[in-house]
Amino acid sequence: MDGTVLVADDDRTIRTVLTQALTRAGCKVHATSSLVTLMRWVEEGKGDLVISDVIMPDGNGLETLPKISEARPGLPVIVISAQNTIMTAIQAAEADAYDYLPKPFDLPDLMKRASKALETKRRATPVRNQPPSESGPADDLPLVGRTPVMQALYRLVARVMNTDLAVLITGESGTGKSLIARAIHDFSDRRTLPFVVAGAEELAASDGPATILARARGGSVLFDEVADLDFETQGRITRMLDALSDTAPRVMATCQGDLTQKMEAGSFRQDLYYRLGGVTLNVPSLRERVDDIPLLAEHFLARSERDGASTRRFSQAAMDLVRAYSWPGNVRQLENTVRRLVVTSPEEEIGRTEVEAVLGNQPEIEPLVGGGDGEKLSASVAKHLRRYFDLHGGVLPPPGLYQRILKEVEIPLIEIALDATGGNQAKCADLLGINRNTLRKKITDLDIRVTRRRKLM
Numbered sequence: 001m002d003g004t005v006l007v008a009d010d011d012r013t014i015r016t017v018l019t020q021a022l023t024r025a026g027c028k029v030h031a032t033s034s035l036v037t038l039m040r041w042v043e044e045g046k047g048d049l050v051i052s053d054v055i056m057p058d059g060n061g062l063e064t065l066p067k068i069s070e071a072r073p074g075l076p077v078i079v080i081s082a083q084n085t086i087m088t089a090i091q092a093a094e095a096d097a098y099d100y101l102p103k104p105f106d107l108p109d110l111m112k113r114a115s116k117a118l119e120t121k122r123r124a125t126p127v128r129n130q131p132p133s134e135s136g137p138a139d140d141l142p143l144v145g146r147t148p149v150m151q152a153l154y155r156l157v158a159r160v161m162n163t164d165l166a167v168l169i170t171g172e173s174g175t176g177k178s179l180i181a182r183a184i185h186d187f188s189d190r191r192t193l194p195f196v197v198a199g200a201e202e203l204a205a206s207d208g209p210a211t212i213l214a215r216a217r218g219g220s221v222l223f224d225e226v227a228d229l230d231f232e233t234q235g236r237i238t239r240m241l242d243a244l245s246d247t248a249p250r251v252m253a254t255c256q257g258d259l260t261q262k263m264e265a266g267s268f269r270q271d272l273y274y275r276l277g278g279v280t281l282n283v284p285s286l287r288e289r290v291d292d293i294p295l296l297a298e299h300f301l302a303r304s305e306r307d308g309a310s311t312r313r314f315s316q317a318a319m320d321l322v323r324a325y326s327w328p329g330n331v332r333q334l335e336n337t338v339r340r341l342v343v344t345s346p347e348e349e350i351g352r353t354e355v356e357a358v359l360g361n362q363p364e365i366e367p368l369v370g371g372g373d374g375e376k377l378s379a380s381v382a383k384h385l386r387r388y389f390d391l392h393g394g395v396l397p398p399p400g401l402y403q404r405i406l407k408e409v410e411i412p413l414i415e416i417a418l419d420a421t422g423g424n425q426a427k428c429a430d431l432l433g434i435n436r437n438t439l440r441k442k443i444t445d446l447d448i449r450v451t452r453r454r455k456l457m
Helices: 012-024 035-043 061-071 086-094 107-119 148-160 177-186 200-204 208-216 231-242 259-264 270-276 290-306 316-324 330-344 352-359 377-390 401-420 425-432 436-445
Strands: 004-008 028-032 049-053 077-081 099-102 167-170 195-198 220-223 250-255 279-282
Touching: 004 012, 004 035, 012 028, 012 107, 028 035, 035 049, 035 061, 049 061, 049 107, 061 077, 061 086, 077 086, 077 107, 086 099, 086 148, 086 177, 099 107, 099 148, 148 177, 148 279, 167 177, 177 195, 177 220, 177 250, 195 208, 200 208, 200 231, 208 220, 208 231, 231 270, 250 270, 259 270, 290 316, 290 330, 316 352, 330 352, 401 425, 401 436, 425 436
Parallel strands: 004 028, 004 049, 049 077, 077 099, 167 250, 167 279, 195 220, 220 250
Antiparallel strands: none
């Protein structure tokens, strides 16, 4: 690695670590804790690469980026920030940063990016007249995360933001798919134009597609949970997309399931799938980003306080329980839980007992559902039981699980066997391979209704 790197960070430890690592790699390094000093070096023509923090004692690193670009077009800037939100990634992209990394960053990863930046002369691009907004509706978006999977999502969002490609956003319920779509619109070149969510009822109307396009006026259209739309409505959307002009709106869609499987199963139109899948963004569940759970919980506590609620904080034991829970409802469930704890907790510090009281309502055992053609019953049962344990979020189910599970299986087994034998208990007992008296006792204990009828088997 060869070149001069300008490092700007108010954390002395980070300056030291970067200086040592870059120097060992063969670079010359100038490090400072001041954006004013950084800008002086840039204006003097020093440096082949800038690595800058965002929040500095004398200003905001993102606001300095346009000044650097104006003074030294083509000088690459890598932004590092402890503000681990999608806003930072988007603002860095808007301000024409070469790259963005969250703190704490992986040093080898940063060194690779620095090497690439030094080796590749970046093509200068015009600076937008509109600087990144420091406030606005996106400040309230719970798109917060420092985990690699979320940071990768942020960077991909920033790259596709100002393209015309259709975007398909997938993920479980409550992960924030519609918020990602809204963020793509709000920070794109179409931000001043309408953002329209196309509903099933509106699409079903004969003039629905035309009305939607008229409302969007070249902005963005979101088809929410597109997999839930019936085949006729899917056809309307396909014809609508085929008729789009050059001034058409940006098209986005969200989906909980796997559209590829639905398409192969014949429940989703192939032609519509290819029209919507220009770029696919997968929003991870909280189970895939456990390290972000404390960050999100603190975010929701801070939001509640801004909204006028009392100051609250989690004890370590309480946060450990929050982190261990599986959150089947994802970010939406976490947000509602935090809001409830803010209201119900009597003390400023939310303890483990309060969290257990809110998360203690154990889920019901759901009906057994097979996983499709060819799946063995044992695999279906195993899938169901794993989900049942996951829904308890690291807390063991109530005692007596063995008998409850057996009961869930026994009832439908005996009912279906009785139906198949026309209510003849002798035949049913023989079919099941149990004693007739045992069957009678189970019918009584399980409160199973027996209807005798003629049945040819």
